[in-house]
Amino acid sequence: MHLPISDKIELNILHQNSHQAEKNKVKFNNYNLxxxxxxxxxxxxxxxxxxxxxxxxxxxxxxxxxxGDMTTNLDAARLEKLNxxxxxxxxxxxxxxxxxxxxxxxxxxxxxxxxxxxDILLVENVGNLVCPAEFEIGxxxxxxxxxxxxxxxxxxxxxIMFREADLILITKVDLLxxxxxDINELKSNIASTNPKADVIEISSITKSGFDLWQDxxxxxxxxxxxx
Amino acid sequence: MxxxxxxxxxxxAEKKNKKKIVVEKINLKIGEFTCVEPISLINTFNAAVLGSxxxxxxxxxxxxxxxxxxxxxxxxxxxxxxxxxxxxxxNFNLEEIISGRELKIASIDFKEK
Ligand SMILES: Nc1nc2c(ncn2[C@@H]2O[C@H](COP(=O)(O)OP(=O)(O)OP(=O)(O)O)[C@@H](O)[C@H]2O)c(=O)[nH]1
Ligand SMILES: [Mg+2]
Ligand SMILES: [Zn+2]
Ligand SMILES: [Zn+2]
Ligand SMILES: [Zn+2]
Numbered sequence: 001m002h003l004p005i006s007d008k009i010e011l012n013i014l015h016q017n018s019h020q021a022e023k024n025k026v027k028f029n030n031y032n033l034x035x036x037x038x039x040x041x042x043x044x045x046x047x048x049x050x051x052x053x054x055x056x057x058x059x060x061x062x063x064x065x066x067x068g069d070m071t072t073n074l075d076a077a078r079l080e081k082l083n084x085x086x087x088x089x090x091x092x093x094x095x096x097x098x099x100x101x102x103x104x105x106x107x108x109x110x111x112x113x114x115x116x117x118x119d120i121l122l123v124e125n126v127g128n129l130v131c132p133a134e135f136e137i138g139x140x141x142x143x144x145x146x147x148x149x150x151x152x153x154x155x156x157x158x159x160i161m162f163r164e165a166d167l168i169l170i171t172k173v174d175l176l177x178x179x180x181x182d183i184n185e186l187k188s189n190i191a192s193t194n195p196k197a198d199v200i201e202i203s204s205i206t207k208s209g210f211d212l213w214q215d216x217x218x219x220x221x222x223x224x225x226x227x
Numbered sequence: 228m229x230x231x232x233x234x235x236x237x238x239x240a241e242k243k244n245k246k247k248i249v250v251e252k253i254n255l256k257i258g259e260f261t262c263v264e265p266i267s268l269i270n271t272f273n274a275a276v277l278g279s280x281x282x283x284x285x286x287x288x289x290x291x292x293x294x295x296x297x298x299x300x301x302x303x304x305x306x307x308x309x310x311x312x313x314x315x316x317x318n319f320n321l322e323e324i325i326s327g328r329e330l331k332i333a334s335i336d337f338k339e340k
Contacts, residue, residue, distance in 0.1 A: 004251055008334040009239065013231050013255070016238065094230075130262045131228065134330070156308045160262050192311030195320040 017135055020099035024138025027106060031115040034224045035123060036217075037097075037137055039161055040145035041154075042127030045171040047075045048204040049145065050122055054082050056214060061119035061221055064112075066105040068097040068126045075124060085112045096132040097125050119221055129154070133161035141220060147172040152185040155193040162190060167198045167216060174203040228263055228330070229271040235332060236281060250284040252336040259293040260327035293327030 012018065028035045038046050050065060057063055064085040067076040076088035089105045091097060102123065109115060123139065125132045133142075144165035146154055149172060155162040162168060168190055176183065183201070190199055198216065202209030236253065257263050265288045276282055295306045297314035303325060306312035312321035 002339045004336050004338050006334050006336050007239075009332055010334075011235060011239070011332045013228065013235055013330045013332060016234055017231060134228070134262050156311065159308075159312075160260070163260075189311065192313060192320055195322060 014134065014136075017099045020103055021136035021138040024099055024103055024106065025140075028121070028138060028140070031118065032225060033115055033118050033121050034141075034221050035121045035137075035139045036220075037123050037125060037132075037139035037142045038145070039125040039132045039142065039165075040127060040147075040171075041129040041150060041158075044127070044145040044147040044150065045204055046124050046127070046145055047078055049169070049171065049202070050079060050124060051082065052204055052207065052210065053214065053217070054079070054084060054122075056210075057120070057217065058082060058084050060218070062117055063120050063122065064109060064115075064118050066097075066102060066109070066121065066123040068101070068124055070095065070126055085109060085118075087112070091126055095126055095128045095130075096135050097123065097137055098135045099137050102137040119225075120217065129158040129161055133164045140224065141166040143167045143169060145169045145171050146186070146190075148175060148179060148181050148183065148186070152182055152189060155186070155189040159193045162193045162197070165194060165197050167200065168194070169209075169213065170199065170201045172203060172205075173201045173208065174205040228268060229275050232268075232272060232332070233275060233281070236335075239332075239335065240280070245280045247340050248337045249340060250281055250335060250337045252285050252287055253281075253332060254287045254289070254334045254336070256289050256291050256329050256331040256333045258291045258327040258329040260324065261330055263330060265290065289333065291326050291329045294325040295321045296323040296325050298322040 040046055054063055065079050067088045068091055069075055070091050073088045076086050079086045087105045087108045089101050142165045144161050200209050200212045202213055257265055269286045272286055294303055296303055297316050297319050299317040299319045302316050304314050306321050
C-alpha cells in the first residue's frame with residue numbers, strides 16, 4: 001500500500017446532468033423550440049392544466065408534450081386525446097426527470113414529428129416537490145404549480161423548487177370558498193422564497209387565470225422566436 | 228443524487244485502474260439550501276455501493292451555510308425560514324444567494340494497492 005493521496009477535484013455532483021442539459025438546450029434552440037419544465041407535488045394539477053391549456057394553445061402554436069411518470073402512461077394517454085405529439089417517459093425508480101431522459105424523449109419525439117415544425121414543448125415532470133428542481137433538463141423556463149390544498153407553508157418548506165421557478169401557478173383556487181386557506185399568506189411566502197417569480201392564480205374548474213397563463217406562454221414564445 | 232454521485236466517481240476513476248485503487252473517503256461539500264439531506268445521502272450511497280468498488284469508501288460531508296446578501300445595505304446574513312429569509316438589517320426579501328447551493332465533491336482520498 002502507498003500513502004493515501006487526496007485528489008482535490010472540486011467537482012459538481014450534477015455536472016454530467018448539466019452537460020447533457022446544455023446539449024438539450026442547444027437542440028431546442030436549433031429547432032427554435034421553447035421548452036417549459038412543469039413541476040409540482042403529486043396531484044397539484046399539472047396534467048389537468050396541460051389538457052385545458054393545449055385545447056386552446058395547440059390551435060395557435062404547434063405544441064408537443066413530454067410526459068414524465070414513474071411507472072404508468074396514464075397521463076400521456078390523457079393528453080394524446082388532444083391530437084398532439086405526446087412522448088411518455090417512464091422514469092422507473094427515479095422520482096424526477098433528468099437531462100438524459102429528456103434527451104431520450106426528444107429522440108422519440110423526432111420520430112413522431114420534425115421538431116422544426118414545433119413552437120413549444122411542455123415537459124410534465126414527475127410529481128415531487130423535492131429533487132426535480134435540482135435537475136436541469138435544458139428547459140428555457142421552469143413553471144412550478146402549488147395547489148391551495150397543500151397549505152400556505154409549502155414555499156418555505158420546499159423552497160428550492162419555488163426559488164428556481166420563473167412562474168408559480170397557484171392552482172385549484174376554485175376551492176378557496178371551501179377551505180380555511182389564507183391565500184395572502186401563501187403569496188407572501190412565495191414572495192419571500194422567490195421575489196422575482198411571476199405568480200398567477202388559476203383554476204382548472206372555473207378556468208379563471210387561464211387568460212393570464214396563456215398570455216404568459218404566448219409572450220415567452222414570441223420573445224423566444226424573435227431572439 | 229446518489230446515482231449522480233456514483234456516476235461522477237465512475238467518471239473520475241475512468242482514468243485510473245479501479246482494481247488498483249481503494250477510495251477511502253469521498254469528501255463532499257453540500258449547501259444547506261439544496262434538496263440534499265446529508266444523512267439520507269450517506270445512507271442511500273452506502274446501500275447502493277454494497278459489493279461494488281466503492282463498498283469500503285466513506286462519505287464525509289461538510290455543510291456549507293446558507294448565506295444571503297441584503298439588497299438594500301449589502302450586508303451578508305444567514306436567511307431563516309422563520310422570517311421568510313428576509314434580511315434582519317432591513318427586512319428585505321432575499322434576492323442574492325451567496326452560498327448554500329453547493330453540491331460538490333471537494334476531494335477524494337484514495338490509496339494505490
Ligand atoms: N378543484 C379542482 N381540482 C383540480 C384542479 N386541477 C386539477 N384538479 C384535480 O386534481 C387531481 C389531480 O390532477 P392532475 O392534473 O392529475 O395532477 P398532476 O399534478 O398531473 O398529478 P401527478 O401527475 O400524479 O403528479 C384531479 O382529480 C384533478 O381533476 C382545479 O383547478 N380545481
Ligand atoms: Mg400528471
Ligand atoms: Zn464531466
Ligand atoms: Zn428524484
Ligand atoms: Zn440590510
